[in-house]
Amino acid sequence: MVVKRSLGEKIFDSLNIIFLTVCSFLFLYPMWYVLVSSFSDAYAIASSRVTFWPVGFNFNAYKLVFEDARIWEAYGNTLFYVGAGTAINLVLTTLGAYPLSRRNLDGKSFFMAFIVFTMFFSGGLIPAYLNVRELGLFDTRWALLLPGAISAFNLIVMRTFFQGIPDSLIESGKIDGANDIKILLRIVLPLSMPVIAVMTLFYAVGHWNSWFAAMIYLQDRSLYPLQLILREILIQSSAQNMLSGATQDEVFRISESIKFATIIVATLPILVIYPFLQRYFVKGVMIGAIKE
């Protein structure tokens, strides 16, 4: 549209650009502040002299983080939970989504209702918690992998995608004598890479950021994921400082400088892959939206 813009439109467009630029700044600034603080001198941070650029540039905080054995152990645990958890999620979600995407499956609407109902009603936290204890999963790695192994919402997104695969392809597989398992593996899945990418990302980010299940189900510290260690460093220590009024002692200074570096170390993987993958995230939301 090469329509000439009126003065009012020009003013609006400029204001809009300025406003959205300010918004972007506000979205980014907290992370930027954390980044520059992680390279700054602890005293400079405590006396709020750090704003846009590192003050007293150094790597001391990172040295402390890298020397901290519990952070490395927790990092390893988180990688395990992300890897194993996402694998379980993908297999189970696919196994549920594929049969329910087939038009001629008897009882399909019953199974769908059975699954969708769980999105809207739940027994609540306490019965779920007691269930995990009863099953003997308490204080084991399984407690973070099995409950929540399928997200009903993701299952529906995946099913919607499978439904878009032409029936003729599946029929031709049948004519060639392939059974449903072979059809899924050889025909459907190779065509479904976009949705599998989306699911992998949703589930993996979920595991990476998850902490509540670990907090209520794990007691053995050697099983802790990174987020729980982060919680100790970022939240519990701050709360103690805040409530006890300690602001100047040595413990406070150390926790202060290590805090920002830990955030960066724990968030870096997401920040690095995010710009490359964000279009898949968006695609996932779109596929989900089509259903409604």
Next chain:
Amino acid sequence: MALPSKTASRTRSAGKFSPLLRRMVANRYLYLMLLPPILFFLIFEYKPMYGALIAFKQFNPYLGIENSPWIGFRNFEKFFESYYFWRLLKNTFLMSFYSLIIIFPASVAFALLLNELRVKKFKSAIQTISYLPHFISLIVICGMIIDFTKPGGIINSLLLWIGIVNEPIQFLILPEWFRSIYVGSGLWQSLGWNSIIYLAALSGINPSLYEAAVIDGAGRWKQLLNVTLPGILPTVLILLILNVGTLLNVGWDKIILLYNPSTYITADVISTFVYRRGVMEADYSFTAAVGLFNSVINFTLLVIANRISRKTTDSSLW
């Protein structure tokens, strides 16, 4: 669509008994695939629903759910009569009500402003940046909130520098600030991500409508009022109704990371109460009753909202 195919297969197998059974045998691998997911939902979703029965029992861990004695509605009565019942209900409602009236319109407005941008690259850059907070872990976000709002943090430094306040505010210790912090950080976290669905709706508007409006002499403002807004109205309405349906469904995660005994008076909601009294103090039966009460209310609200949505906008969740 299901009907004709059923009749077709019925005529095909005329004379043979039970075409249903034949189809099920033919589809045996599909049912086999469904088995693990169904087991998952039974064990981890439906079994806890059955387990919620302890709300009506005097739960004793040694006797188990099955054998603990029934006590009827006593746990519910205890909850309704307790002094924190109204406090929890009010806090839960206000927390999501403020989130709704601020974050919801802001997300729509953000999408509309993005939609007015003419430079594609600038638009997609802003979108990318605005979705970013959605992927940052809650622990990190709350860690930042705590750090930014403390005395000596950047927010207090800024306020002191401008001169709005004379001494730093203890934001996380004063109960009157809790909801603002909760909603404000929620806005930061979800503004961009929430706008995606409206942007999708906006891109679905037929461009010929805009062309027709231009021919009729409509400026940008008139186009917004007469083409854009009516175009996304159905989406906005559905999401609004669904949001209303989840008004009493406030998660515990962010709150338990930010609250402390001095802010319970405004910050404690039903789910955090259940977590604290149930998981931490092992008062299982009572908190199961509180949780069940919340689940039932949530479900009822959602059913009503869904019905309204179906009647007014012709679209619904089920």
